[in-house]
Structures are given as C-alpha cells and as structure tokens.
Amino acid sequence: xxxxxxxxxxxxxxxxxxxxxxxxxxxxxxxxxxxxxxxxxxxxxxxxxxxxxxxxxxxxxxxxxxxxxxxxxxxxxxxxxxxxxxxxxxxxxxxxxxxxxxxxxxxxxxxxxxxxxxxxxxxxxxxxxxxxxxxxxxxxxxxxxxxxxxxxxxxxxxxxxxxxxxxxxxxxxxxxxxxxxxxxxxxxxxxxxx
Numbered sequence: 325x326x327x328x329x330x331x332x333x334x335x336x337x338x339x340x341x342x343x344x345x346x347x348x349x350x351x352x353x354x355x356x357x358x359x360x361x362x363x364x365x366x367x368x369x370x371x372x373x374x375x376x377x378x379x380x381x382x383x384x385x386x387x388x389x390x391x392x393x394x395x396x397x398x399x400x401x402x403x404x405x406x407x408x409x410x411x412x413x414x415x416x417x418x419x420x421x422x423x424x425x426x427x428x429x430x431x432x433x434x435x436x437x438x439x440x441x442x443x444x445x446x447x448x449x450x451x452x453x454x455x456x457x458x459x460x461x462x463x464x465x466x467x468x469x470x471x472x473x474x475x476x477x478x479x480x481x482x483x484x485x486x487x488x489x490x491x492x493x494x495x496x497x498x499x500x501x502x503x504x505x506x507x508x509x510x511x512x513x514x515x516x517x518x
C-alpha cells in the first residue's frame with residue numbers, strides 16, 4: 325500500500341490535498357522525459373523566451389496528463405465541482421503553445437475547442453456509469469481529428485496529451501465508484517453488516 329502525505333496548500337490545485345511519492349515521481353519523470361522527447365524530434369531551438377515558455381507549458385500538459393489520474397488530484401476536484409469547471413475552462417495551453425511557436429492557430433483552435441467542449445460534456449456525466457465510456461469514445465474521435473489535421477509530429481504529440489489531460493484524465497471522476505464503495509463499506513461495518 326502506498327504511503328500518502330499532506331501536500332502544501334499552494335500545491336492543492338496541482339496534486340490535491342495528499343499525494344504519494346510514487347505518483348509525484350512518476351508525474352515529474354513523465355514530464356521531463358516527454359519534454360526531452362518532444363524537443364529532440366522538433367526543430368525548435370530553446371534560444372528565445374517564446375520557446376522557453378512554450379516548453380514550460382508543454383511540461384505542464386505532460387505532468388497534468390499523469391497527475392490528473394492520481395487519487396489526490398481526482399479527489400480534490402471531485403469535491404469541488406466549480407473548481408473542476410474553472411480548471412477545464414482556463415486550459416488554453418494548446419492555443420498559447422501554438423501562438424508562441426508559430427504553429428497554425430486554426431488547427432490549434434479546432435483541437436482546443438473539441439477538447440474543451442468534450443470535457444464539459446464528460447464532466448456533466450459525473451456520477452453516471454457511462455462517463456468513462458463516453459470519455460473514451462470522445463477521446464478516440466479526437467485522435468481521428470488529430471490525424472485528419474496532419475499536424476507536425478511534435479505538435480501532434482502535444483495535442484494528443486493535451487486532449488488526454490483535459491478530456492479523459494481530468495474530466496472523468498476516476499475514483500468516485502471506489503469512494504462510494506469505501507463509504508458504503510465503512511457504513512456497513514459500523515452497522516455490523518457484511
């Protein structure tokens with residue numbers, strides 16, 4: 325069993341109220357490896373403020389893609405539905421990355437719009453047993469969209485992880501069924517029901 329520790333309050337929005345060393349490590353490693361990989365296949369020199377900020381945003385997309393699957397982050401936003409809606413709405417990362425690195429804004433806008441609209445739809449299904457299925461279905465259509473747009477390889481990768489981060493990793497309440505089952509189990513144990 326993983327050992328969880330309390331996160332500093334200023335990191336609640338990122339990692340939730342508690343997190344494990346394993347989950348934080350995996351999140352950071354994925355972001356670093358992903359940035360290195362994207363940098364190595366792109367022809368983007370890191371010699372301007374635009375490129376540096378863009379790669380900081382890319383790191384955020386990659387880290388969030390993993391962090392949003394953690395119990396700590398999921399639980400934090402599950403208890404705060406308004407924060408979840410705000411979080412979805414403020415995710416303009418893909419648009420800013422495209423603007424900073426002079427990628428086609430029309431393609432970025434199409435991917436961003438699709439992702440945000442689908443994330444709101446998936447979020448609205450919280451508590452419904454089809455939430456994960458609908459999210460996966462919309463994610464698969466989103467991948468078709470990404471292929472159709474014929475994006476540069478590095479931007480295709482960033483857009484894919486952006487879509488996973490917002491539409492599937494964040495908008496789905498991954499642990500609700502476990503929280504509900506745990507709560508019911510505790511209530512039954514107090515009543516002596518087995």
